[in-house]
Structures are given as C-alpha cells and as structure tokens.
Amino acid sequence: MTEPPAHRVPPPVELLPAFVNTYDVDLAEPEQLPDPAALTAWLRSQGLIADGTPPAADDDVALAHELRAGLRQAMRQHHDGDLTxxxxxxxRAAARLPLRVIFTGTAPSLAPAGTGVTAALAALVAAVATAEAEGSWQRLKLCAAEDCEWAFLDSSKNRSRHWCSMGSCGNRQKTRAYRARLKAADRMDG
Known part of the structure; x- marks a missing residue:
C-alpha cells in the first residue's frame, strides 16, 4: 500500500533546501518558522507529520532553528570543499534528535525513532545521511550572493555553481564585479 500523496516526504535534494529556505534573507521578515504553529504547518506540508500529530512546542522551534542554522553553514561550506x-x-541539534539505524535493504540507513515533531526534525538529519549516500549532499549549497543565500542543488557537471540562479543573482554579482573593476581602473588612470 502506498502512502497518500499529501503525506509523501520529498526526496532529500528537495526537502533539505526547502527547510533551509524557511529563513529567507531576501524578505523583509526572513523568519518563516517564527512559532510552533508555523513549524507544525511546515512539517505537515512536507509530509513529515500527519494531521492529528500534537503541535510543536517552543523548544521544538528553537531546535528547528539550530538545526537549520547548522544545515545552512554546512551548505555554505560546500562551496569551498571544506568538509572537514x-x-x-x-x-548539537543532531545529538538531541531521536535517530536509529535501519538494517534493511542493501545498506544501513538512518531513520527517525518515534513520532511527533522531534521525529520529524530527526527525519531532516536522516535526509542528510541519505543525500550523502546518494551523492547529492555536497551538491546542496547556498547561493553565494550575500543578499540571497538561497539553498539550491548544484546540478552542474563539475559542481561549480555559485548562485541559485544565473539569471538573477549570477548576473547581479557579475555586474557588481564589472563595475568595481571599472571604478578601480578609473582610479588608476586618474
């Protein structure tokens, strides 16, 4: 029996950026998970908790924010190749979440232990392990534009993409660099 579509969890390459992007530096109010109700609604929208699951508490929100900050930093490091x-x-966040190892299939995997909001947050940590096993973890990055920092999947062949979109952030950054070079050249001539 398959799960109804409303409760199907997205693959890690979609789920992890979606979670990280709940903090959007481009918005006037960047925090999209400010309270337990917002966290509960987001987890439900991603299929991580079912209807009727007890709502998140303030401690869950703090844990979600810490987990998200850690994931953001890890994705930022994927640009440099500094994975050590x-x-x-x-x-800290992962240590507080209930995880277990499942020994089914061809390779062991991590899964949340239990149910509820903390198990849903644990599913995000398990998604990191799954993404690593699938070879996509290091391809999850943050946009290099400081006024964006949107999480995205680097699908370029050589894993060298820096911006979430070449059409917006990439062009804007290249234009800034070009103008800075022109300004520097004018100062040297003048």
Missing part, C-alpha cells in the same frame, strides 16, 4: 570543519549547531 565541524558545524557545531548541526552537531
């Missing part, structure tokens, strides 16, 4: 630096927020 520990991300303290991610470590």
């Amino acid at each position: 630096t520990v991300v303290p927020e991610l470590e």
Whole structure:
C-alpha cells in the first residue's frame, strides 16, 4: 500500500533546501518558522507529520532553528570543499534528535525513532545521511550572493555553481564585479 500523496516526504535534494529556505534573507521578515504553529504547518506540508500529530512546542522551534542554522553553514561550506570543519549547531541539534539505524535493504540507513515533531526534525538529519549516500549532499549549497543565500542543488557537471540562479543573482554579482573593476581602473588612470 502506498502512502497518500499529501503525506509523501520529498526526496532529500528537495526537502533539505526547502527547510533551509524557511529563513529567507531576501524578505523583509526572513523568519518563516517564527512559532510552533508555523513549524507544525511546515512539517505537515512536507509530509513529515500527519494531521492529528500534537503541535510543536517552543523548544521544538528553537531546535528547528539550530538545526537549520547548522544545515545552512554546512551548505555554505560546500562551496569551498571544506568538509572537514565541524558545524557545531548541526552537531548539537543532531545529538538531541531521536535517530536509529535501519538494517534493511542493501545498506544501513538512518531513520527517525518515534513520532511527533522531534521525529520529524530527526527525519531532516536522516535526509542528510541519505543525500550523502546518494551523492547529492555536497551538491546542496547556498547561493553565494550575500543578499540571497538561497539553498539550491548544484546540478552542474563539475559542481561549480555559485548562485541559485544565473539569471538573477549570477548576473547581479557579475555586474557588481564589472563595475568595481571599472571604478578601480578609473582610479588608476586618474
């Protein structure tokens, strides 16, 4: 029996950026998960909790924010290839979440232990392990534009994409760099 579409969890390459993008530096009010009701609604919209699941508490919101901050930092590091630096927020948040190892199929995998909001947050950590096993974790990055920082999947062949969109952030950054070079050249001539 398959799960109804409303409760199907997106694959890690969609779920993790969606969670990270609940903090959007481009908006006047960047925080999209400010309270337990918003966190509960978002987890439900992603199929991570079912209708009737007890709502999130203030502690869950704080844990979600810490987890998201850690994921943002990890995705930021994917640009540099600096994968050895520990991300303290991610470590702390993951240590507080109920996870278990499942030994079915061809390879062991992580899964949330239990139910409810903390198990839903644990599913996000399990999604990191799944993304790594699938080879997509290091392709999840933050846009290099400081006024954007949107999480995205780098689908370029050589994993060198820096911006969420070349059409907006990429062009804007290249235009700024070009203008800075012109200004520097004018100062040297003048």
